[in-house]
Amino acid sequence: MPDARVQSAIAHWAPRFVSNGVPLTDFEEVTAGVERWEDWCRAWSARAAIHEVLGRTALADGYQRSAGEHLTRAAVCYHFAKFVFVVDTEQMKAAHRKAVECRNLALPLLDPPGERVLIPYEGRNLVANLRKPAGVVGPPVVVMCMGLDSTKEEMDSNESVFLARGMATLAFDGPGQGEGEYDFAIRGDYEVVVKAVVNYVETRSDVDAGRIGLWGVSLGGYFAPRACAFEKRIKACIALSGPYEWADFFDRLPDLTRNTFQVRSKSPNEAEARKRAATLSLKDVASKITCPLFIVAGKRDRIVPWQEGERLAAAASGPVVRCFIEDGNHVANNRVYRYRSQSADWMARCLGVPKH
Numbered sequence: 001m002p003d004a005r006v007q008s009a010i011a012h013w014a015p016r017f018v019s020n021g022v023p024l025t026d027f028e029e030v031t032a033g034v035e036r037w038e039d040w041c042r043a044w045s046a047r048a049a050i051h052e053v054l055g056r057t058a059l060a061d062g063y064q065r066s067a068g069e070h071l072t073r074a075a076v077c078y079h080f081a082k083f084v085f086v087v088d089t090e091q092m093k094a095a096h097r098k099a100v101e102c103r104n105l106a107l108p109l110l111d112p113p114g115e116r117v118l119i120p121y122e123g124r125n126l127v128a129n130l131r132k133p134a135g136v137v138g139p140p141v142v143v144m145c146m147g148l149d150s151t152k153e154e155m156d157s158n159e160s161v162f163l164a165r166g167m168a169t170l171a172f173d174g175p176g177q178g179e180g181e182y183d184f185a186i187r188g189d190y191e192v193v194v195k196a197v198v199n200y201v202e203t204r205s206d207v208d209a210g211r212i213g214l215w216g217v218s219l220g221g222y223f224a225p226r227a228c229a230f231e232k233r234i235k236a237c238i239a240l241s242g243p244y245e246w247a248d249f250f251d252r253l254p255d256l257t258r259n260t261f262q263v264r265s266k267s268p269n270e271a272e273a274r275k276r277a278a279t280l281s282l283k284d285v286a287s288k289i290t291c292p293l294f295i296v297a298g299k300r301d302r303i304v305p306w307q308e309g310e311r312l313a314a315a316a317s318g319p320v321v322r323c324f325i326e327d328g329n330h331v332a333n334n335r336v337y338r339y340r341s342q343s344a345d346w347m348a349r350c351l352g353v354p355k356h
Contacts, residue, residue, distance in 0.1 A: 002035060003034075003035060003036050003037045005037035005255065005256055006031070006034050006035070006036070006037050006040065008254050008255065008256055009031075009037075009040070009084070009256060010031050012254055012302065012303060012329075012330065013330075013333075014027065014031075015329060015333040015334035016330075016331065016333040017080055019157065019333045019334075019336045020076060020154050020155075020156075020157050020158070020333075021072065021073055021076040021154075021156055021157050022073075022076055022077060022080060023073070026047055026077065029047075030043050030044055030047050037085075037087065038087060038088065040081070040085055041081045041082060041085040041088065041091045041092060041095050042081075042091065043081075044077055044078070044080055044081030044095070045077075045078060045081045045091075045094070045095050045098065047077050048074045048075075048077030048078040048081060048095075048098065048099075048102075049074070049098075051070050051071070051073045051074035051077060052070070052071065052074040052078075052098070052102055054066075054070040054074075055067045055068075055069075055070030055071035055073075055074055055102065055105070055106070056071075056105075058070055059071075059105070059109070064109045065109065065111065067105075067106070067109050068106045068109030068110045068111075069106075071102045071103070071105050071106035071109070072102070072103065072106045072110070072156050074098075074102040075098075075099045075100075075102040075103035075106065075153045076099075076153065076154055076156070078095050078096070078098040078099035078102060078153070079095075079096075079099040079151055079153045079154050080154075081095035081099075082095040082096045082099065083149040083150070083151075083154075084149045084256040084257065084259075084260045086259055086260050086263040096151075096178070096179075099151070099153045100153060100178075100179065102153075103129070103152070103153040104116055107129060107131075110131070110156075111134070112131055112132060112133055112134045112163060113131070114129045114130060114131040115129070115130045115131070116128075116129060116130075117129070117130050117170075117200070119172060119196060119197055119200040120196065120199075120200065121184075121193070121196045122184070124183055124184075126172055126173060126174060126175075126179075126180050126193070126196070126197070127152070127172065127173050127178070127179040127180070128152065128170050128171060128172035128173070128197070129152050129155070129169075129170070129171050129172075130168065130169070130170050130204075131159055131163055131168060131169050132163075132168040132206065132207065133163045133164075133165075133166050133167065133168060136166050136168075138206070138207065138208045139166055139167055139168045139207055139208060139353075140166075140167050140168065140207070140208050140211030140212065140213065140235075140351035140352070140353060141167065141168045141169070141170055141201055141207045141208070141209070141211070141212050141213070142162045142167050142168070142169050142170070142212075142213045142214070142215050142347060142351075143170045143172070143194070143197055143198070143201070143212060143213070143214050143215070143234075144158065144159070144169060144170065144171040144172065144215045144216075144217075144220075145172075145174065145190070145194070145214065145215065145216035145217070145220035145223045145224045145227075146171070146172070146173060146174060146177040146178060146216075146217065146220050147177075147216070147217045147218030147219040147220040147221070148176075148177075148186075148218060148219040148257065148260055148261055148264065149218075149257070149260055150177070150178075150217055150218065150220070151173055151177060151178030151179075152171040152172060152173055152178055153178070155169075155171040158171075158215075158217070158340070159171060161340055161341055161344040162215075162344050162347065162348075164344075164356065165344050165345065165347075165348045165353060165356045166348065166353045166354070166356060167213070167344075167347065167348060167351060167353060168207050170197070170201065172197055174190070174193045174223070175187050175193060176264035176265060176266075177264070181264050185264070185265050185266040185276075186219075186261070186264050186265040186266075186276070186280075187279070188226070188276075188279030188280040188281065189226075189279075190222075190223040190224075190226050190227050191226060191227045191229065191230035191231050193223070193227070194214065194223075194224075194227035194231050194234070195227075195230075195231055198212060198231060198233050198234070209233075211235055211351045211352060212233060212234055212235060213234065213235055213236045213237065213238070213347050213350060213351055214227060214228060214234045214236070214237045214238070215237070215238045215240075215347075216237075216238070216239055216240065216242060217240045217241070217331055218240065218241055218242065218303075218304070218330065218331055219242065219243070219246075219280075220240070220242065221239040221240045221241050221242020221243075221296075221304075221309075221331075222239075222242035222243050222244075222246065222280055222282065223242070224237050224238070224239050224242070225237055225239045225242065225282065225286070225289055225293065225312060225316070226280075226282060226285065228289045228291050228293075229282075229285040229286065229288035229289045230285075230288070232290075232291075234291055235291055235292075235350055235351060236291055236292045236293075236294070236346075236347055236350035236351065237289075237291055237292070237293050237294070238293075238294045238296070238343050238346075238347060239293060239294070239295050239296070239309070239312065240296045240331050240332075240339075241296060241297050241298065241301055241303075241304050241306075241309070241330055241331045241332070242304065242308065242309070242312070243280065243304050243308050244281070244282050244283070244286070244308040244309075244311040244312050244315075245278075245280075245281045245282065245283055245308075245311075246277045246278070246280035246281070247274065247277045247278040247280070247281070249304070249305060250273075250274055250277045251274070253303065254303065257303065258270070258273070261273055261277065265277075282311075282312060282315065286311075286312055286315035286316055287315055287316070287317055288317070289315075289316040289317060289318055290316075290317050290318040291318050292318055292319045292320070292321075292350050293312070293313070293316050293318060293319070293320045293321070294320075294321045294323065294343050294346050294347070295309045295312055295313050295320060295321065295322055295323065295324075296309070296323045296324075296325070296328075296331070296332060296339045296343065297309035297310075297323075297324050297325070297328070297332070298324075298325050298327075298328025298329045298330060298331070298332040298334075298335070299324055299325060299326050299327070299328060300326075300327060300328060300329050301328065301329055301330045301331075301332075302329070302330065303330040304330060306324055306328075309322070309324065310322070310324070321346060323338070323339050323342070323343070325338050325339065
């Protein structure tokens with residue numbers, strides 16, 4: 001029988017892979033060849049290496065645009081090799097290093113190009129990718145909060161819609177996320193993290209720190225509105241399929257998700273992970289959210305119930321747009337055309353960007 005963990009990954013995340021840059025045929029071929037979860041990271045890394053070679057070859061031949069495209073695709077495939085793969089730390093770290101390396105190679109080759117930046121945080125640094133729209137002086141910035149298993153290397157497709165509308169993007173790995181998962185544990189009081197990021201934005205003279213929007217995906221759909229309850233320099237927030245109270249359905253999460261949370265919250269066992277999950281709650285803070293909110297949820301979400309989005313919408317004190325998609329899965333990745341461009345248009349209005 002096929003490994004239940006492999007089948008779970010396919011069932012829960014197939015649309016996400018494709019909507020975020022993995023070629024459909026790659027997804028079908030790689031997943032069809034993986035029988036054991038222990039082989040997942042190796043198989044995806046092998047496919048990512050094909051794209052990496054194409055990118056490095058194009059770069060050596062002087063085709064920078066093509067190189068950027070191939071290397072970005074390689075980074076996404078390496079990312080999905082490691083995203084919830086916590087059964088072999090060395091394999092996971094090797095795939096993650098390759099994802100970061102490929103995206104870093106791609107950044108200066110993109111249109112518009114990107115810049116790797118370091119954000120001071122608790123005596124160390126968080127790492128982010130900053131991209132600015134071409135031809136725009138002093139653009140507003142959309143700060144992008146990752147989820148439990150997403151990283152900045154997965155964000156190209158999501159960044160593009162904001163960049164095309166004249167907004168800069170700052171996708172960062174927070175505590176327990178991507179390059180931040182080794183030094184820092186996931187924390188519920190994410191306003192501390194976002195404060196550090198906004199402080200960094202204010203040091204930049206090439207963007208408008210007076211017009212900052214916040215975007216968060218999945219668990220980042222909790223982190224972003226949580227931060228807005230305290231960080232009033234945020235002008236608008238998009239929350240994609242985030243929990244209102246993570247502990248309420250922690251025991252019903254897919255095993256891969258629950259195990260990943262345990263590792264990235266640095267919990268020694270599942271019981272401790274359950275306690276730490278309880279610190280991720282909007283119950284007593286959502287009423288403090290006064291900035292405009294755009295809340296996305298899929299009503300067929302089998303990871304975070306869509307009603308969590310309704311709880312947030314009902315509790316927030318500011319204006320709210322509900323985008324609850326009847327046939328949407330988690331993050332509605334199977335229906336990105338129902339919200340991705342629409343939420344970017346909404347953010348542009350909130351940040352005072354002319355219509356494109």
